[in-house]
Amino acid sequence: MDIPGLPARRAALNLIDAVLRRGETMEQAASSALARVRGDADRALAKAIASEALRWRVDLDALIDGATRQRLPDDAKPRAVLEIMLAQALRLETPPHAAIATGLPLLTGGPRRLAHGVFSTLMKQGASLPAVPTLPEPVQERWGERVSAIAAGLALPPPLDLALRDPDTTSEWAERLGGVSLAPGHVRLSRGTPVEALPGFQEGAWWVQDLAASLPARLLGQGAGRRVLDLCAAPGGKTLQLAAAGWDVTAVDISKRRMERVASNLARTRLSANTVVADALDWRPEVEFDAILLDAPCTATGTCRRHPDVLHRIGPRQIAEMADLQARLIARASEWLSAGGKLIYAVCSLETAEGEEQARQVELSADPILVDEVPEGLCVRDGWLQTDPGQLSAQGGLDGFFIARWTRS
Known part of the structure; x- marks a missing residue:
């Protein structure tokens, strides 16, 4: 007999496994993991369970380890099932009996009895989570003194x-x-x-x-018909902004599917831009541009409040790979600016290697970002704009971005 809600819990388990074991994003894993889940509500529930389990994983594991005599291996299935059961009970307000009824069928034999015993013990003890999630140790080491403020911005899903x-x-x-x-x-x-x-x-x-994602285009101001190149343009929010601000926009992205989405949004908003499907490292424009906005591919660790999987699947290898690609894209883009043209470099990353370290290598004249150019409460440091999930937390926070601007002399 089918147990109502069980497919959603199984899907949540599969999403977590894809992130932790295969290093996939939840978006990449969703098609396969959710294939047997019927209904939008159950699909949304599966994603919510997986997201909360990943967001609070360090603290959930601390509860589990405190209730077991022998520590469960990190990749043990009973640990993952307990994580999703506890995430439901402690974060999604699922009644404990419902978490048990839909969680334990994912296990058999001794592991089921173990999970039942640990979960029941924690519920009887009145287990709770801290006000702010504890981030994984490698993340804490990379983000240093910023980690407390960033973590505070992850306590709730974003608006x-x-x-x-x-x-x-x-x-x-x-x-x-x-x-x-x-x-x-x-x-x-x-x-x-x-x-x-x-x-x-x-x-x-x-x-x-996201408000933070809108800032790079805002820093270019009104276009008045001037030419702007939006590199790595998909999913297209910045293309729409630039077109709405009166720029003559050329939008380039390597993904045909994602550029179809850009074209669809241009049609819906009745805005216009020239869209090009191409690899920016191979493509060469026929004209120079008055401005170039490079929202470069990155690790996307700045989106951790809406995509907590990045807390667990991003490490030194991925950061180094992205930094190398970003440096090559900056070098290419710098060649296509007209005299006096402006280059905006942006990444939705909290990693120093993708932000400050990239900016220090650019051989163009710095055009510092000023405090009065950005919304109140944001941080302009060394002429660069840096946002993180802890900023504007009273208003719901925002994604983490690094943004820099230069002028070609």
């Missing part, structure tokens, strides 16, 4: 940010949508409402884009 096609309508849309604005052209909403059901979606009045 929904919208970027408006017309910044002059900010107050109107904030009121209509029941949200708040932290900058012109931005509205922040609480999570939960399907995006397609919100007012303004069909008419293309806005698109989904």
